[in-house]
Amino acid sequence: MSEIQNKDVKILAIESSCDETAAAVVKNGRDVLSNIIASQIDIHTLYGGVVPEIASRKHMEKINQVIETALEEAECQLNDIDAIGVTYGPGLVGALLVGVSAAKAISFASGIPLVGVHHIEGHISANYIQNKELEPPFVCIVVSGGHTHLVIVNDYGKYEVIGRTRDDAAGEAFDKVARAMGLGYPGGPKIDRIAKEGNPFAIEFPRAKIDGSEYDFSFSGLKSAVLNYINGCKMKNKEINTADVAASFQQSVVDVIVERAVGATKKLGMNKLAIAGGVASNSAIRKALTERCEKEGIKFYSPSPILCTDNAAMIGAAAYYEYINGVRSGWDLNAVPNLKLESR
Ligand code: KG4
Ligand code: ZN
16 A cells, blocks of 8 residues: 555546546546546436436447547556546446446456446545545535435545435435426526525425434425425416525525534534535535534535536546555446445
């Protein structure tokens, strides 16, 4: 391990778990030499959400191209690369398989070691890229389209999930509410933008608490409350103030995230809180966490928006710490759609 740490380590990272085909080259886990993302959002927008078969096909069309561009932009050849990091779960199985197969093929042909990475570990590790001084232990609130996890990062690669959603993920709630409001996919950025014009206290939507488990989340009741409100207005021919609905819904999400994340950090006696995942680019959540953490004497960390949504640089950061800890994947590495963060 010390021998590895004495020289620069360059990771070629690949991510294809959902609807972005991405490749990156990352040096020593924190320096991004290239970060290429081919987004499929335009095509999935036509269907109102991600269509798994289309995602797999688009990944196949783009994967070689993004890998080549990532190497070119980083001014690297394959023989400059120390390891290939790839997301192997969780995610859409057909989508994951494209990245995993490409990574295995390159690794097999070149002899470069292969390191399988958990997608959420990637999201958390995006914080290392943005904040060079950040070291575990810290608490991380992971809010994405598929996941809502409250995690203690005890050390690199050592995670303890202390809270999770019981139903919809935070991003899923944003997307479903946006669809009901006719805003299209992906809904998060659209609600974020429209909410800026609205009153976050105009409509009282619920903030769910889970009996007996203080750090778990539930967003399906909130989503239903918003849909009921919209349907109720339509039935009564009452005009809907879209900005107020968006702002009030968003405020409910902000409140539960801030309460659980800051509450856990304080109760655990920790002084560092990070946020990760696509929803981490939400401006109201970032503002509220920044302000509350400042008040509580907690240092708050967040990646820039481009590192919040799916990308391969974050996978390169995670793969670096796995690699220097001796983790290697074999030729039997497979896509694991429901891979658990703690069971790796
Ligand atoms: O992490 P990500 O790119 O993919 C998953 O791993 O799921 O997250 C995508 C999710 C989508 O649900 C999208 O609507 C949400 O992140 N999102 C946002 C914002 N930008 C993206 N949600 C709220 N506010 C945003 N600004
Ligand atoms: Zn993600």
